[in-house]
Amino acid sequence: MGRVYNFSAGPAVLPEDVLKEAAEEMLDYKGTGMSVMEMSHRSKAFEEIINGAEADLRELMNIPDNYKVLFLQGGASQQFAMIPMNLMKNRVADYIITGQWAKKAASEAEKYGKVNRIASSADKTFSYIPDCSDLPVSEDADYVYICENNTIYGTKFQELPNTKGKLLVSDVSSCFLSEPVDVSKYGILYGGVQKNIGPAGTVIVIIREDLITEDVLPGTPTMLTYKTHADAKSLYNTPPAYGIYICGKVFKWIKSMGGLSAMKERNEKKAALLYDFLDQSKLFKGTVEKKDRSLMNVPFVTGDVDLDAKFVKEAKEAGLENLKGHRSVGGMRASIYNAMPYEGVEALVAFMKKFEEENL
Numbered sequence: 001m002g003r004v005y006n007f008s009a010g011p012a013v014l015p016e017d018v019l020k021e022a023a024e025e026m027l028d029y030k031g032t033g034m035s036v037m038e039m040s041h042r043s044k045a046f047e048e049i050i051n052g053a054e055a056d057l058r059e060l061m062n063i064p065d066n067y068k069v070l071f072l073q074g075g076a077s078q079q080f081a082m083i084p085m086n087l088m089k090n091r092v093a094d095y096i097i098t099g100q101w102a103k104k105a106a107s108e109a110e111k112y113g114k115v116n117r118i119a120s121s122a123d124k125t126f127s128y129i130p131d132c133s134d135l136p137v138s139e140d141a142d143y144v145y146i147c148e149n150n151t152i153y154g155t156k157f158q159e160l161p162n163t164k165g166k167l168l169v170s171d172v173s174s175c176f177l178s179e180p181v182d183v184s185k186y187g188i189l190y191g192g193v194q195k196n197i198g199p200a201g202t203v204i205v206i207i208r209e210d211l212i213t214e215d216v217l218p219g220t221p222t223m224l225t226y227k228t229h230a231d232a233k234s235l236y237n238t239p240p241a242y243g244i245y246i247c248g249k250v251f252k253w254i255k256s257m258g259g260l261s262a263m264k265e266r267n268e269k270k271a272a273l274l275y276d277f278l279d280q281s282k283l284f285k286g287t288v289e290k291k292d293r294s295l296m297n298v299p300f301v302t303g304d305v306d307l308d309a310k311f312v313k314e315a316k317e318a319g320l321e322n323l324k325g326h327r328s329v330g331g332m333r334a335s336i337y338n339a340m341p342y343e344g345v346e347a348l349v350a351f352m353k354k355f356e357e358e359n360l
């Protein structure tokens, strides 16, 4: 069997060129006689890999000099604890609840201090992003936290919240490098790479330098202190070396595609194809308010659980994989990250049209 169109929400599709290149370099990375998986993280070859990856990411995102880039482990979920441990000086933080991942982050932060849930879209099953232009931001909040793209529900902040001068912390796991961002608007932005950038196991944290201090909550482990990793340039301990290597290749691939503006254009074109179909379909329905739709994760339903299951099964048989919605919400979800080609979305829409004709 050849390659399928993989609509998984993560781990997710990677650019085929990157996978081919990695395969070619598997046994002998650039004359070293070994795989990147086998080499010392202190070697010259790996030093070039990690430094090159950081330089390319800085260029792609136009990261200001007063921000550090950290390649860490522990998944995005570990950041749910690491953020309060490092930032909660007053032991107060404000969270905007737009789905399961923000909810989880808020619950974790509650172990360390007071969490104010200053806005939520739970009243409509997280199908929209609340108006965040004038929120009751707490006077003593150490930061305001958002999950910028909600992988499960398919919503995205089209505009960052007005934090009234407070630090903004954002989980960008499922929209990382999908469009240009202004890094200077954030205190921290971070994400697991397994959706848009690379293999699971690596987390990228972009953090403003003045937030990297020894003044963390008492008992914070060395490994969960940003300063440990910033001081050691992400080489305090053995980093997720192979993951960083693949991330570096994906950065180069994005550069070769024209950078983040080109990615955005490509992603908008792909998403429009699917949303336009959904908007006129008599069988399928998108579940998100139009203004808040994500370019990356597109949930939809037929309204009939059995028909949804039939769709997912038949789509799989047609080479369209992983279209089942998150286990907490059901229905379908097509994740159409950077590496999903336009042809993949065309194939999906063609299949949906056929399914609609056969099942209406």
Ligand SMILES: Cc1ncc(COP(=O)(O)O)c(C=O)c1O
Binding pocket: 010, 074, 075, 076, 077, 078, 101, 147, 149, 150, 151, 152, 171, 172, 173, 174, 192
């Ligand atoms: C937006 C978002 N945040 C956090 C996570 C958790 O990531 P991890 O599994 O790397 O801990 C996910 C995972 O799917 C996610 O989509």
